[in-house]
Amino acid sequence: MLAFQIMNGLTFAALLFVVASGFTLIFGLLRIVNLAHGALYLFGGYIGFTISKLTGSFLIGGIGAMLCVAIMGLLLDQGLLRFVRGFELRQVMLTLGVAFVLNDLALVMWGGDTFTVATPEWLQGAVVIGSLFYPKFRIFVLVVGILVFISLWLLINKTRLGALIRAGVDDLEMVEACGIDIRRVFLVTFMLGSALAGLGGMLGGTFLALYPSADAEILVFSLAVVIIGGRGSLVGAAIGSLLIGLLNTFGQVWFPQLAYFVIFGPMAVLLAFRPLGLFGKAA
């Protein structure tokens, strides 16, 4: 039973990590709290749902969702955010406006019915480990979460782009002074972060379903993850996801009356002592 609930917490955490890692990348480097991230997640889900239904392929749906949402990120960054560069609060408010527009647009385009992305055949059913009976798809989500973590870690720690991102998170002026076109790095990061939201939407759309307020719900979870983990920290996002995923699961089992409080309470306490989160660095 305990192992089962731990698995539940871990698989939920894996999904949160995929979504929140994109959020924290953008927050860390571009200093933008992208409140439209949840809306991008929702669009990723809907687009993935539509493409996989048309093509009959989960994989093409997933790739399509990531590509389309990355392009949406590009448009958001180049089309709107460029006008408010450097003003942190105006950026936040602007992305909030974008979230409203996208949410309503999704309702116009897909209607308000609840959709779920069809699980591909090879991921249907369950695996049995000892007395544990567990759905294959959720294990798949866990694997994807771990793969995303490893790839991002390698990208950030082993590549030139990653070095630039890290340098940018720590000291933006310094990087620019070195004559590096940080704008391009910004753009790539924004698109990568958005694509992760799209991927999250595809995965979430399969086991958490897609409906008009799913964007706000996942956004609240991602915010909690990033607030706990700290701005721009990949490890922070991973630990934050694990914490929130497990708290969410065990909170519902042990303190069903206190759901939400179990998640946001510890977060508020943590912030009171570490305002920048576990791994956050002062800007």
Added chain:
Amino acid sequence: MSKIITDRRSFLKSTTAAAALVGMPAIVRAQGASRPIKIGLLAPLTGVIAAGGKELVEGFEMYWEQVGKKVGDRAVEIVIEDDASNPDTSLQKARRLVEQGNVDFLFGNILANTGLAVANYVKGTGTPYFIPVIAADDLTQRTRIPNVIRVAGYTASQTARPLADWAYKQGYRKVATISQDYTFGHEQCGGFAQMFTELGGKITQQFWHPLNTADFSPYLGQLANLGVDAVFAMETGADATRFIQQYASFGLKGRIPLMGAMNATDQSVIRTMSNEAEGIVSCAHFAEGSKEPATVKFVADYEKRYQKLPSIYGFSHYSGAMWVAEALKTIKGNVEDRPLFLKTVLATELKDSPLGKTVKLDAYGNPIYDVSIRKVEKRADGKLWNVPITSYPQVSQFWKYDPETYMKQPPYSRDFQGIKS
């Protein structure tokens, strides 16, 4: 949707006209006799239950268009307002319809909190308000408001009792319930739990989870290990989709029989689902898979018009509109005489509804139905629908209890479920 837009435009015109006549109320009143009957329809066209709101409007408009948008020789004008699935917005729009739009009566709403907010408002204004979907028990029981009538609707606990009776007859003795943690859920589970334990069954455990629970896995793990004969699930909207889907993916489907509240297997939920919903048993007054000729005709008409099977929202507002229209016919469209209008609605027996059977209201403004135990099955073309397997005649909101005695027990809540041990 173009209909809605025309209605809005005409609303705008009439508001400007009304504004121009503010100083001359006498003139407006003089035109009274020939002016159209004005209905304010509150529907969640945006927000979490937007899909249901759209169907609500569709069902309502379908009826009025079939009868040529008039009652006798009085035309009917429908003004639609979006309540945004939000009680504050709903209240504001109700105010606008009543105080500015001068509607003769209000209709609609889906979410309990929006309906309760509006009911609280019309308590003060006396505007008739019809609620075919708002199921909060006490609106037609302990805290009844005389001008709020549940035409073609149901109280939450009403249909859960026959389901409990059926479950007991299937030989189930131990049942666990899982439900969204709000009044609508408390009431449906209460109806089920009280009936089931009075028969001698046992409610092993009750789970209450917040609305919009993303992940049901923590509950499913516990449900699987309780050793119960069946599970009763009270879920709506996206939660219903998720619960049914995760119930199947965690392998509980086929292992522990699943019963649902009527909203858990409503068309609005199962329309986008497949195998995982098949076989769930629920209880309702309406079943789109019924062979009753009137139902078959309604379902066919609805499907032809909107390319989908009708949900409880579409059905209820179609029938609710019919109910009020019948009453208006009786009083020759004299909607201005409110006490007469309300009295007539209460006394009206609905004969030609899609249910195919005569339905009447009890003294508290809630319908008495022949209800069906229904099972989700696949139609020949692969679409899921609810097919009746057996029925319970003349089920009232008070079951077989005496209303006065029944209402002395506290309303259902998380803490009071009427469980007999």
Added chain:
Amino acid sequence: MSALFTSPLRIFWLALLACGMLAPLFLPTYYVSVATQILIFAVLAMSVDVLAGFAGRTPLCHGAIFGTSTYVVLYCAAHAGLPLPLAMLLGVLAATVLAAVFGLLAVRTSGVYFLLLTLALGLIVWGVCLRWTQVTGGENGLRGQLRAQVGLSSRELYAAVLFVVAIVTFAMWRFVRSPFGLTLRGVKDGESRMSSLGYNVPLHLIIAFTASGYFAGIAGALYAVFNDFVSPSTVQLSQSVSGLLMAIVGGIGTLFGAFVGAFLIIALEQAVSMFTERWLMVLGLTFIGIMIFAPEGVLGKARLIMAARKLQK
């Protein structure tokens, strides 16, 4: 005080303002209720502006503080049977205490972090209101007949709200112009300078936060009487967002801009919803447009233009 009444032009403007404020009394009742709502939300927006415009901390939790007061008033008056004035007093008190606690937790942060932290704190309030069913009524909320109890028609209610709002506005105006308010502005412009000058910056911010919560609580208490109803949607994030948006539209740091902002947003909603149910999209686009083209808000923009003219002269 006296500076306000010196020039004849000022007196003219004030007279015009007074007429504008009294005008809704002669409109159809629906517009009276819209006007009442505008006044209440203007107070909410001003309370946001006290923090955002004068202390340099932009909060996203004032909807929760506002709604807490609404909840307490409705619970005390409609369920615990307390007299309405006492219930309102308790509501404002609850909001003030809550704001003080939030202040203690949040003042160490600034900028986006402050925004995020207050957002999270607001979410806790929402979660509690949603789940503490025995007291808050959960999703269905609490209902009462407060307005009927005190026997106010909608016009009388407007007049009463106008009276309270006038006093509260004056109080806030005095607050931001007081020596304390000037210190706050000092904190906004240069926090480290103020602390090196020996000011206790965190304490100042906590007091500012508490005061701003007190004002938001008054708005919330009025809202309880106005609406006779409260549910989690009153404390949810979008309520905090509307408060902030109204303050921004009017002009952060202008205080009175909140009236302009509340008027524009609510009037726009009224107008838009006559044609389409795409209000959320219009609101989002408005948001984007304001952020790009007029981040200083209507009054802020007007002040800039005036200043530019003065320079030309």
